[in-house]
Amino acid sequence: MKRILISWMAFGNDFTKESSGSKVNEEGTTASFHRYFFDEHYEKHLLLSSSKGDDTRMDHLLNYLHRAFPGHLIEPRYMGIDDVIDLEQILSKITPLLLEFKGHPVDLFISPGTPAMQTAWYLVHWSLGLDTRLLQVRPGQHTKTRNPELIFVNLERDATTSSAIIRQHKTEKPSGHLSESDFLKTDSIGPVYEKAYKVAQAADATVLILGDTGTGKEHLAHFVHRQSPRRGAPFHAVNCSAMGDQLLESRLFGYQKGAFTGAEQDTPGIIQSTEGGTVFLDEIGDISPYMQQSLLRVLQEKEVAPIGGKPRKVDVRFIGATNKDLLALCEAGQFRWDLYYRLSVVELELPSLQERGIEEIKALIQFFIKQKKKLFNAAKPLSLPPEVKNKLLSYPFPGNIRELENLIERLYVLSTDGEVQLKDLPSRILDPKATHSLLLKDMEKRHIERVLRLNGGNQRKTARDIGVVYNTLMKKVRDYGIDLEGVKG
Numbered sequence: 001m002k003r004i005l006i007s008w009m010a011f012g013n014d015f016t017k018e019s020s021g022s023k024v025n026e027e028g029t030t031a032s033f034h035r036y037f038f039d040e041h042y043e044k045h046l047l048l049s050s051s052k053g054d055d056t057r058m059d060h061l062l063n064y065l066h067r068a069f070p071g072h073l074i075e076p077r078y079m080g081i082d083d084v085i086d087l088e089q090i091l092s093k094i095t096p097l098l099l100e101f102k103g104h105p106v107d108l109f110i111s112p113g114t115p116a117m118q119t120a121w122y123l124v125h126w127s128l129g130l131d132t133r134l135l136q137v138r139p140g141q142h143t144k145t146r147n148p149e150l151i152f153v154n155l156e157r158d159a160t161t162s163s164a165i166i167r168q169h170k171t172e173k174p175s176g177h178l179s180e181s182d183f184l185k186t187d188s189i190g191p192v193y194e195k196a197y198k199v200a201q202a203a204d205a206t207v208l209i210l211g212d213t214g215t216g217k218e219h220l221a222h223f224v225h226r227q228s229p230r231r232g233a234p235f236h237a238v239n240c241s242a243m244g245d246q247l248l249e250s251r252l253f254g255y256q257k258g259a260f261t262g263a264e265q266d267t268p269g270i271i272q273s274t275e276g277g278t279v280f281l282d283e284i285g286d287i288s289p290y291m292q293q294s295l296l297r298v299l300q301e302k303e304v305a306p307i308g309g310k311p312r313k314v315d316v317r318f319i320g321a322t323n324k325d326l327l328a329l330c331e332a333g334q335f336r337w338d339l340y341y342r343l344s345v346v347e348l349e350l351p352s353l354q355e356r357g358i359e360e361i362k363a364l365i366q367f368f369i370k371q372k373k374k375l376f377n378a379a380k381p382l383s384l385p386p387e388v389k390n391k392l393l394s395y396p397f398p399g400n401i402r403e404l405e406n407l408i409e410r411l412y413v414l415s416t417d418g419e420v421q422l423k424d425l426p427s428r429i430l431d432p433k434a435t436h437s438l439l440l441k442d443m444e445k446r447h448i449e450r451v452l453r454l455n456g457g458n459q460r461k462t463a464r465d466i467g468v469v470y471n472t473l474m475k476k477v478r479d480y481g482i483d484l485e486g487v488k489g
Contacts, residue, residue: 259308
């Protein structure tokens, strides 16, 4: 089987210096390779450009190669790399490219390109486990025969240094308005963010974030964007549940002038305006079947069609989020399976505040007290006496992190000199409904009512199911004031 050659266009070598990229250097890197080495060994050559398209230099080089070597199959690929020394961005582009040729022998011509591009070839050859070889060319002026010489580069694994994580550090401030100091990475949430960091490096992989309202889904989406090679491009969040089909479609896809009443000028949609960046689709589980079909096309074809306009290619990563059970919606026929599979390449699930446990709630309370002190420029942090702490820790926080954070802000506003009293707490915490209470007696009452309801009010069967004798059950029914008629269903 003949091999596939992949290389970058060599800006400094494939063109004569005086031509500014308009005249091909016939003794340059790419032309010399085709003249001396291509014929017997290669099926085709993937010639890469860092631009997104419309590369005049690529056009000149392809025209020359097709004339000079008419039997050689040469395919241009435009990789859309904004920063040619950003190793993470380069890896995110060439990794999916190489995976297209899994099972096919590939040669990586490592000489052309920036040092970061050359390093990226070494890393993908080392890590992907594909049938790849690394090669470079020694110019003719440095060989005895005066002809170019092909050199293969071999890498050997060392047991002591068998793997490495490479992360480029930049001095500029990350994009987005949230920073790592905006949240506390506790034990339960740390693994979620570790997984998020890994998926962030694959710049084209879609992500589905699952979690109850207020658990921090948008914050996690921001984190994925900031840690990815797309960090320098825009991040746009869209609340899908807040708009009907017509408004959501026009906001996401844009529209052409005259497409509908009021469309007075061409208007790009959010997706097109986020070119190179990340679109966060919050509450994706609430969109209609019509919008599900429209989004599926965008994810499949990587193109967006403005209302009244023609489709155009887009380079955008999508992150979806929902507090709904999408699998249940799919099984009920309310959400498309194919869209679910497209969205859930990687799933990240955020635990509720209750699931995170009392110790983490304590830590989060102290974290927000310290953080909001700066926000309100308070003279001293909030002081929570034992009775206030107990009330907070017995409250289930159905609104999760967002509710807890907003509560601490309220206490800074209402407390006197930072000394919080019970009267400063909202009524929902002072007198929680039994359905939200974490008290053992309230939870036990709810459980007995549930089992009685399942058994159609049969008291003896309920006593057996919950593991108590009949008399004990009836005492609890009286103590808790359970309505036996109301649980018969």
